[in-house]
Amino acid sequence: MSAALAFHDRLRQAWSHSGSLICVGLDPVRSRLPAALRQSPLALRDFCCAIVEATADLVCAFKPQAAHFAAEGAEDQLASLIAFIHQRWPDVPVILDAKRSDIGATAEFYAKEAFERYNADAVTINPYLGEESIRPFLSYPGRGVALLCRTSNAGSGWLQAHPLDAPLYLRVAAAAKEWNRDGNLMLVAGATHSEELARIREAVGCMPLLVPGVGAQGGDLAQALAAGLDADRQGLIINASRSVLYAGADGNEARFEEASREAALALRREVNALRDHRGAAD
Amino acid sequence: MSAALAFHDRLRQAWSHSGSLICVGLDPVRSRLPAALRQSPLALRDFCCAIVEATADLVCAFKPQAAHFAAEGAEDQLASLIAFIHQRWPDVPVILDAKRSDIGATAEFYAKEAFERYNADAVTINPYLGEESIRPFLSYPGRGVALLCRTSNAGSGWLQAHPLDAPLYLRVAAAAKEWNRDGNLMLVAGATHSEELARIREAVGCMPLLVPGVGAQGGDLAQALAAGLDADRQGLIINASRSVLYAGADGNEARFEEASREAALALRREVNALRDHRGAAD
Numbered sequence: 016m017s018a019a020l021a022f023h024d025r026l027r028q029a030w031s032h033s034g035s036l037i038c039v040g041l042d043p044v045r046s047r048l049p050a051a052l053r054q055s056p057l058a059l060r061d062f063c064c065a066i067v068e069a070t071a072d073l074v075c076a077f078k079p080q081a082a083h084f085a086a087e088g089a090e091d092q093l094a095s096l097i098a099f100i101h102q103r104w105p106d107v108p109v110i111l112d113a114k115r116s117d118i119g120a121t122a123e124f125y126a127k128e129a130f131e132r133y134n135a136d137a138v139t140i141n142p143y144l145g146e147e148s149i150r151p152f153l154s155y156p157g158r159g160v161a162l163l164c165r166t167s168n169a170g171s172g173w174l175q176a177h178p179l180d181a182p183l184y185l186r187v188a189a190a191a192k193e194w195n196r197d198g199n200l201m202l203v204a205g206a207t208h209s210e211e212l213a214r215i216r217e218a219v220g221c222m223p224l225l226v227p228g229v230g231a232q233g234g235d236l237a238q239a240l241a242a243g244l245d246a247d248r249q250g251l252i253i254n255a256s257r258s259v260l261y262a263g264a265d266g267n268e269a270r271f272e273e274a275s276r277e278a279a280l281a282l283r284r285e286v287n288a289l290r291d292h293r294g295a296a297d
Numbered sequence: 298m299s300a301a302l303a304f305h306d307r308l309r310q311a312w313s314h315s316g317s318l319i320c321v322g323l324d325p326v327r328s329r330l331p332a333a334l335r336q337s338p339l340a341l342r343d344f345c346c347a348i349v350e351a352t353a354d355l356v357c358a359f360k361p362q363a364a365h366f367a368a369e370g371a372e373d374q375l376a377s378l379i380a381f382i383h384q385r386w387p388d389v390p391v392i393l394d395a396k397r398s399d400i401g402a403t404a405e406f407y408a409k410e411a412f413e414r415y416n417a418d419a420v421t422i423n424p425y426l427g428e429e430s431i432r433p434f435l436s437y438p439g440r441g442v443a444l445l446c447r448t449s450n451a452g453s454g455w456l457q458a459h460p461l462d463a464p465l466y467l468r469v470a471a472a473a474k475e476w477n478r479d480g481n482l483m484l485v486a487g488a489t490h491s492e493e494l495a496r497i498r499e500a501v502g503c504m505p506l507l508v509p510g511v512g513a514q515g516g517d518l519a520q521a522l523a524a525g526l527d528a529d530r531q532g533l534i535i536n537a538s539r540s541v542l543y544a545g546a547d548g549n550e551a552r553f554e555e556a557s558r559e560a561a562l563a564l565r566r567e568v569n570a571l572r573d574h575r576g577a578a579d
Contacts, residue, residue: 021480026505030531035565036572039557040509040538042403047543049550066542069554070561076534078507082399082406088414090372110507110534116423117364117396118450121324124364132370139485139507141398142469143425143445145452146476159481162473163425164497165466167487167510168400170427175466176493183465184447184457187424191444194428198303199441203421205449211458215446223308225360225392225421227322228449249312252358252392256322260348261329268331272351275321279352283317290318 022108022137022159029075029108039070040112041079041096045087059084060092064099071104081113097133110161111135118232119147126151130158137161184211188218201225204243206234206253213242221245223252229282230258240289248290255282304390304419304441311357311390321352322394323361323378327369341366342374346381353386363395379415392443393417400514401429408433412440419443466493470500483507486525488516488535495524503527505534511564512540522571530572537564 020028030036043059052058067077077100084093097109111133115125122144129138129152137159140149152160165175179186184204191200204215206228215224224243228234236253243251259282263274302310312318325341334340349359359382366375379391393415397407404426411420411434419441422431434442447457461468466486473482486497488510497506506525510516518535525533541564545556 023480023505036531036533036535036568037561037565038534038536039541039561040536042538042542047546049553065554066557069558073561073565078536080403082403082410086406086409086414088372090370114399121362121364124368127368128364132368141423141425143423143456144448144450145455147450147452153479153481159483161483161485161507164469164484165486165490165493166426167489167514167516168426168429170429173427174425176464178464179461182458182460187446197435198305199435201441201443202446203443204447207449208447211447223305225443232449234449249318251318252320253318254320254322254360256324259321260324264329271331272347275348276351279321279355283319283355286318
């Protein structure tokens with residue numbers, strides 16, 4: 016397909032050429048495959064390619080589902096399947112069903128995964144992180160995005176389908192408290208919004224919070240700790256990525272490990288000083 | 298770490314043992330790595346392992362980020378990095394930052410990816426699809442889930458932080474219309490909620506809609522078409538996965554392709570008959 020054509024136009028062509036609105040989802044489950052295929056190392060790919068050959072003239076798109084390949088480390092089979100479709104049916108768009116989402120800088124890597132590594136024509140995306148998280152996918156000329164809006168599964172109405180008198184994040188926090196039956200649920204709560212972090216802490220008691228945003232993203236560490244520490248002055252996992260990983264990038268490359276250790280040590284020291292201060296103030 | 302201990306208890310141990318609330322995020326970007334490492338095929342892993350060695354006594358957790366590995370097809374390096382951490386620092390939990398989510402049946406495969414393939418201690422999850430989508434992750438004994446609540450990125454407040462007078466899915470639909478500057482955005486709208494599908498169509502005009510839920514999930518095809526067709530009686534991508542893929546599973550395995558073709562053909566026929574009927578009724 017021409018990269019110059021907008022994705023919607025490519026889709027309209029596919030509807031016209033195929034006379035079909037249907038899309039076959041390629042969700043291969045090894046245990047459900049025909050016995051003759053099941054033991055083959057390339058069973059997922061081979062099964063899906065056979066389905067593609069049998070149905071390609073009947074569909075406007077194919078939708079391979081990433082988890083079914085990822086669960087058994089079969090990314091190469093997924094890539095091979097998509098290449099097979101492109102080669103044999105270049106006019107049939109491939110929608111990679113991956114439901115990716117992350118902050119903008121990381122979303123760029125997921126966009127690269129979908130559009131460069133797998134060469135998908137479109138990809139399914141989760142809207143929870145907002146426009147910034149979707150923009151890297153939308154910036155690939157000729158490619159498309161399928162944004163989750165109202166999903167088909169039971170129980171999705173909880174968040175998606177009712178007016179919410181509280182902000183969404185507090186609805187999620189309240190639900191998480193309820194779902195945490197086995198002491199295994201925590202919440203991601205960014206340091207860039209310390210007032211909201213305090214409301215989350217209030218809502219969930221001593222549930223652990225994973226807190227990104229203090230390093231390259233500029234969240235205030237003291238405010239985040241004041242807002243998020245639990246009654247035992249713990250309960251937080253303060254994440255730093257780029258500020259530790261690339262601490263040696265400016266002139267200290269040969270000993271980058273030491274520079275990273277220094278950065279981590281300094282952050283721990285700062286966190287613990289603020290933690291002690293907070294303890295003394297209580 | 299013992300699989301019998303609840304994840305929160307393992308985390309409390311890690312806080313105590315390390316005296317630290319900090320977590321180092323492992324987001325390796327090849328172009329930012331030290332020059333000596335950059336060209337190595339295992340550069341992502343080797344760099345992260347060096348950072349881990351330099352900081353392991355300073356942290357309560359490590360958080361490898363999946364997209365950075367996936368973008369260059371380096372899943373094996375991610376698996377090797379996690380195995381390295383487990384082997385050398387078995388008391389330091391590894392949180393796989395993958396932000397996965399999907400309907401329950403598919404979420405099971407993402408849970409398998411995180412906990413069996415990668416052997417992560419915890420994984421980040423997106424709440425948009427509701428409890429059903431989170432349950433498969435929560436059901437692994439001893440493992441943990443970090444659910445997105447209030448993310449750190451700019452622009453995330455849009456959805457997460459304000460009371461919404463309309464249901465979330467309509468807020469997403471309205472925003473999608475605005476974001477569709479290049480004709481490359483579509484929405485996922487399940488056939489299992491046809492009244493809401495109609496409101497989405499009304500909100501987004503002729504934007505294409507990817508519609509799962511008519512097969513194994515039991516959505517009504519006629520209602521979905523009535524609700525979702527655009528003014529040209531197209532605009533929909535009606536997905537069927539299991540009902541086509543496994544059409545031959547009951548007694549027709551040897552000729553599964555034909556059974557799948559028959560299922561796809563029947564679905565296309567049904568869709569087009571309903572489409573024509575709808576055209577005649579207009």
